Each structure stands twice: as C-alpha cells, then as structure tokens.
Amino acid sequence: MTLIFHQKDTDIATIFKTSKTGFIQFAYSYLGNMEEAEDAVMDAFIQYWENKDKLDIQINNIKGYIFTILRNKCIDLLELRKYRLQKNEEMYRQMLGEIEINISSLRSCDPSELFSREINQIVNETIDTLPDRTREIFYKRYLEQKSYKSIAENFGISVKGVEFHISKCLNILRKKLKDYL
Numbered sequence: 001m002t003l004i005f006h007q008k009d010t011d012i013a014t015i016f017k018t019s020k021t022g023f024i025q026f027a028y029s030y031l032g033n034m035e036e037a038e039d040a041v042m043d044a045f046i047q048y049w050e051n052k053d054k055l056d057i058q059i060n061n062i063k064g065y066i067f068t069i070l071r072n073k074c075i076d077l078l079e080l081r082k083y084r085l086q087k088n089e090e091m092y093r094q095m096l097g098e099i100e101i102n103i104s105s106l107r108s109c110d111p112s113e114l115f116s117r118e119i120n121q122i123v124n125e126t127i128d129t130l131p132d133r134t135r136e137i138f139y140k141r142y143l144e145q146k147s148y149k150s151i152a153e154n155f156g157i158s159v160k161g162v163e164f165h166i167s168k169c170l171n172i173l174r175k176k177l178k179d180y181l
Helices: 006-029 034-051 062-109 109-129 132-142 148-155 159-176
Strands: none
Touching: 006 034, 006 062, 034 062, 109 132, 109 159, 132 148, 132 159, 148 159
C-alpha cells in the first residue's frame, strides 16, 4: 500500500510540528485551562484535516485557517462557560431565595402554637368518637363547668356514674395525647 501525500498534507504536518505549541499558548491565554487549550488545538487541526478536501476555495494560508478555527473553538468554549455560569447563578439565586423563605418561616414558627393546634384537633376528634352520653357529660363538666352533682341530677344517674364517664373520657384522651404529655 502506497501512501500519497499532497503538498497540503506535508504543509499541515509541518504546521502541526512548528505551530502546535504557539496555538496551545494562544488558547490557554483565553481559556486558562491547559487541558481545554490542548483539546481545542487538536480539535482545530482535526476539523481542518477532516474538511480539507471539501473546502471550496484554495487555502493559501493553512496556518491562518487553523488559527481561525481555533479562535472560534475558544469563543464557543467561553460562551459555554458563560452560559453555565448564568444558569448556576440563576440556580444560586433560586436556592438562596428558598433558604431565605425557610429561615423566615422557621423564625416565625411558634412550636407551642403548632402543638396547641394539633392537641386541639386530637381532643376534638377523640371526643367526637365517644358514646353520646359520655360526650355530653364531658361537655357539661369541662365546657359548662357543671359540678358532678349537677350533672348527675341532669342525667338521672349517680355521682359515681358521672365519675365513671369522666374517667373513661380522660383515660382515652391520655392515651391519644401520650406523645404530648
């Protein structure tokens, strides 16, 4: 197998050997990252190599053409960095806003008020599940502040019967509120 090299092929090999370091330094001066600079230079040479036969015009200055490709690659990389920084900044501002809201919410949060609401809800739900007579006796005692004797007379039961209903209700409430007491 015989390899045939055209003048362009030997020119590109010479340009690669003599100019690669300068191209890398140029790219590094803008990108600030040696690995990216080296990759950009290699990509520029590869892009020229892959498209050299497709170029419509005769390129007299191959080095200048590769330099133009490299410059455009550096611009693309810097634009990508800029885009990513903008997106990161947007995410940062959004996260910072959420954190500020959470801090504000926590500062205004009164745990005793939260527990008070929860306890009231548990008490109301528990009382609603009691038998009617027990619930009525409980209301008379704790909402209307009636005495045991008055409640007993009202319901036609003994004071011991009132004590039984109140005790039953308080035991159920203690079990339901054990985590809060």
